[in-house]
Amino acid sequence: MLRDVDESDSYANLVLPPLLRDRGISGRDAAFATELAYGTLRLRGRYDAIIEICAARTLDKIEAPVLDLLRLGAHQLLGMRVPAHAAVSETVGLARERTGVGSGQFVNAVLRSVGRESLETWLERIGEVADPAGTDVVARLAVTESHPAWVARAMREALVGNGRSAEELGDLLRADNLAPQVTLVARPGLIRTGDLVEETRGAGTRGHWTPTAVVLSGGDPGVIPAVRDCRAGVQDEASQLVALALTVAPLLGESDSRWLDLCAGPGGKAALLGAVAHERGARLVANEVTPHRVRLVEHALAALPRDTIEEIRTGDGRIVGQDEPGSYDRVLVDAPCTGLGALRRRPEARWRRTPSDLAQLGTLQRELLTSALTAVRPGGVVAYVTCSPHLAETQLVIKDVLRKRADVEVIDARPAVRRIAGQNIPLGDRPDIQLWPHVHGTDAMHLTLLRRALEGTAVDEAV
Numbered sequence: 499m500l501r502d503v504d505e506s507d508s509y510a511n512l513v514l515p516p517l518l519r520d521r522g523i524s525g526r527d528a529a530f531a532t533e534l535a536y537g538t539l540r541l542r543g544r545y546d547a548i549i550e551i552c553a554a555r556t557l558d559k560i561e562a563p564v565l566d567l568l569r570l571g572a573h574q575l576l577g578m579r580v581p582a583h584a585a586v587s588e589t590v591g592l593a594r595e596r597t598g599v600g601s602g603q604f605v606n607a608v609l610r611s612v613g614r615e616s617l618e619t620w621l622e623r624i625g626e627v628a629d630p631a632g633t634d635v636v637a638r639l640a641v642t643e644s645h646p647a648w649v650a651r652a653m654r655e656a657l658v659g660n661g662r663s664a665e666e667l668g669d670l671l672r673a674d675n676l677a678p679q680v681t682l683v684a685r686p687g688l689i690r691t692g693d694l695v696e697e698t699r700g701a702g703t704r705g706h707w708t709p710t711a712v713v714l715s716g717g718d719p720g721v722i723p724a725v726r727d728c729r730a731g732v733q734d735e736a737s738q739l740v741a742l743a744l745t746v747a748p749l750l751g752e753s754d755s756r757w758l759d760l761c762a763g764p765g766g767k768a769a770l771l772g773a774v775a776h777e778r779g780a781r782l783v784a785n786e787v788t789p790h791r792v793r794l795v796e797h798a799l800a801a802l803p804r805d806t807i808e809e810i811r812t813g814d815g816r817i818v819g820q821d822e823p824g825s826y827d828r829v830l831v832d833a834p835c836t837g838l839g840a841l842r843r844r845p846e847a848r849w850r851r852t853p854s855d856l857a858q859l860g861t862l863q864r865e866l867l868t869s870a871l872t873a874v875r876p877g878g879v880v881a882y883v884t885c886s887p888h889l890a891e892t893q894l895v896i897k898d899v900l901r902k903r904a905d906v907e908v909i910d911a912r913p914a915v916r917r918i919a920g921q922n923i924p925l926g927d928r929p930d931i932q933l934w935p936h937v938h939g940t941d942a943m944h945l946t947l948l949r950r951a952l953e954g955t956a957v958d959e960a961v
């Protein structure tokens with residue numbers, strides 16, 4: 499799996515499950531293999547810094563397959579409770595088999611050196627290398643908590659930009675390194691949350707923030723009958739919360755019958771919106787640009803009554819506004835983004851993203867939001883959502899788009915979110931919402947609610 503992720507740009511969470519099935523690895527062994535694989539990927543930056551010291555050479559002097567073996571061994575020694583002799587001998591054996599006898603000796607020497615110090619000592623040492631003057635806490639945390647430096651800096655800016663303390667950065671980065679629990683959504687009207695808990699046979703408990711969430715302590719969600727037939731699905735609680743918040747956001751004017759999900763693939767939020775739409779007598783249009791993701795949307799919506807789903811369509815969301823101006827009461831723009839808010843879920847993602855992704859995505863995000871604001875009727879609401887807290891994908895997009903739209907205001911999303919999540923959910927002083935793994939235990943999802951003014955009324959200067 500590590501070689502596949504490195505050589506073919508594969509996604510770990512797509513490669514690993516079929517590999518485990520093919521090899522007949524299940525239960526505790528599957529959990530062990532998953533931690534071995536995902537942990538090695540997540541903590542790669544930390545282990546690379548340690549390996550560089552132990553190998554006394556820069557990483558570009560180590561062949562890629564050998565480096566992967568060293569990371570795998572380092573994770574067993576420092577990140578898992580594998581006895582040192584087993585971690586070293588298994589990894590050396592693998593090296594001999596895969597990369598030759600010579601590399602076996604090298605792997606043996608490096609891993610013995612890794613195993614000589616505790617994790618705490620190594621964190622001190624690599625922190626000092628990254629920050630010799632003791633003045634750059636972000637550079638230090640980036641290496642010790644295994645994030646690219648630009649991501650660590652962006653996270654710090656996002657914390658501060660949302661009114662939180664920069665001192666939380668370590669907690670945030672550490673939360674990205676923990677394997678998240680799987681959360682299910684009980685789609686309203688299709689299954690009751692209590693019944694979904696029962697279907698999990700003791701593995702599920704109710705979630706923290708949404709009445710629809712069930713958190714699993716373990717096991718394969720794919721074997722739960724309600725998940726198999728799409729009455730329930732796997733969905734982080736942040737995703738559930740932002741979708742449900744849109745359904746209770748205050749509109750101006752009477753009609754509330756047509757909802758649009760502009761970027762619907764693979765369909766998790768569309769399925770939740772569709773379920774609520776059914777209960778409220780509204781209809782949903784789900785739009786997605788990529789054909790194979792449209793098929794995933796069709797699957798996700800399979801259990802919903804047909805008359806609730808007006809259309810599942812393949813199309814470019816950027817032109818929906820001009821094609822259907824003023825046509826919808828509620829619109830979700832779950833914009834394509836860097837996914838920096840879901841790093842705990844996608845173990846390799848942090849190493850793949852680059853700052854240049856932001857520019858490309860930023861243009862698309864602005865165009866999609868502008869289209870949505872034209873597609874919504876006067877008095878209707880648009881939810882702009884990203885699975886990233888990066889300010890360039892959240893606050894800056896809103897600011898830029900609003901500069902050109904005198905007919906749109908940001909409305910306070912906090913009452914809508916509190917109506918779903920209860921009064922105790924920690925929210926900041928801003929009208930938009932930023933959720934955090936280290937605060938809410940969810941992905942770092944962003945939500946801004948925007949409302950178009952009724953015709954003939956002006957809006958106050960927004961944000």
Ligand SMILES: C[S@@+](CC[C@H](N)C(=O)[O-])C[C@H]1O[C@@H](n2cnc3c(N)ncnc32)[C@H](O)[C@@H]1O
Nearest residue numbers: 761762763764765766767787814815832833834
């Ligand atoms: C963050 S994902 C949406 C996730 C989805 N809301 C869910 O909960 O399952 C963004 C989606 O936008 C789609 N997308 C990208 N460009 C688009 C465009 N121009 N028009 C419509 N959808 C687009 C991507 O293919 C991707 O499926």
